[in-house]
Amino acid sequence: MALQFTLIPVTPFQQNTTLLWDDCTLDAVLIDVGGDVETLLAAVAHHHLQLQAIWLTHGHLDHVGGVVRLIEKIEVPIYGPGKSDDFWLQQLPEMTARYGFPVSPVFQPTQWLVENKVLHVGSHAFQVLHIPGHTPGHVVFYSAADQLLIAGDVLFRESIGRTDFPQGNHADLLRNIREKLWKLPDETQVIPGHGPMTTIGHEKRHNPFL
Ligand SMILES: [Zn+2]
Structure with a gap:
């Protein structure tokens, strides 16, 4: 009953859409559906998965x-x-x-997320953590059992998200990373919104912004 995932960079911004699934039930979710929808659906079909939901970390165009x-x-x-x-x-x-993307209409999520809400993919549970700063409503998804964090644009390998957007807040971002992410186990794998994966331990030692 392993949790599986694959990263699919989408859009000219190379945003890491995460396809996450339970290889026992074949239930799957797509996290941060920025674009290139045919590619994403082909990946779902390739692994013979049943897509159950879309999870979104924040409202930026390359993620939604x-x-x-x-x-x-x-x-x-x-x-x-x-x-x-x-x-x-x-x-x-x-x-x-x-930005030259296919034009998207406005949409409303089925459910807005708040801190400590729990989402499931198959038998695997993910806790929602609210990490404002890059955007005010930014959330990340954490599985303690699977030692995996889907971090959106909060934390990158040796970098952090920009905070120069409307309602961005650099101090909020740093405080929330320190208070909520640095207490996670060092071996926790981190999937960032852009670029290569990292771990909490690597970032605690090497992230120059913290
Ligand atoms: Zn963003």
């Missing part, structure tokens, strides 16, 4: 720009981000047009 096109093809619930990212979702038509 493909959601509407995906749910037009497979109707699944959308969990996240936090409600204070609604202003980003409301700007999706303008932002996708400005």
Whole structure:
């Protein structure tokens, strides 16, 4: 009953969409559906999975720009981000047009996420942690049993998310990383929103922003 995942970089921003599944039940979720929807659906089909939901870390276009096109093809619930990212979702038509993405309409998630909500993929549970700073409603997904963190644009290998956007807050980001992520076990694997994977232990020792 292992948890499996594969990273699929999407859009010109090379955002890491995570396809996450339970290889016993074949239940799957897609995390941060930024675009390239046909590629994502091909990966679901390739592994013979049943897509159960979309989870979203935050409202930026490269993380959510493909959601509407995906749910037009497979109707699944959308969990996240936090409600204070609604202003980003409301700007999706303008932002996708400005950056040359296929234009996305505005959408509402099935459920906004809050700290400590628990989401499941098959028999695997993920805890929601609220890490504002890059965006005010940014959430991350953590499985203690599987020692895995899906970090969105909070934490990258030896870097952190930008905080120069509207409602960004550098101090909030650093405080929340220290208070909520640095207490996770060092061996926790981290899937960032862009670039290569890392671990909590590596970032505690080598991240120059903290
Ligand atoms: Zn972002």
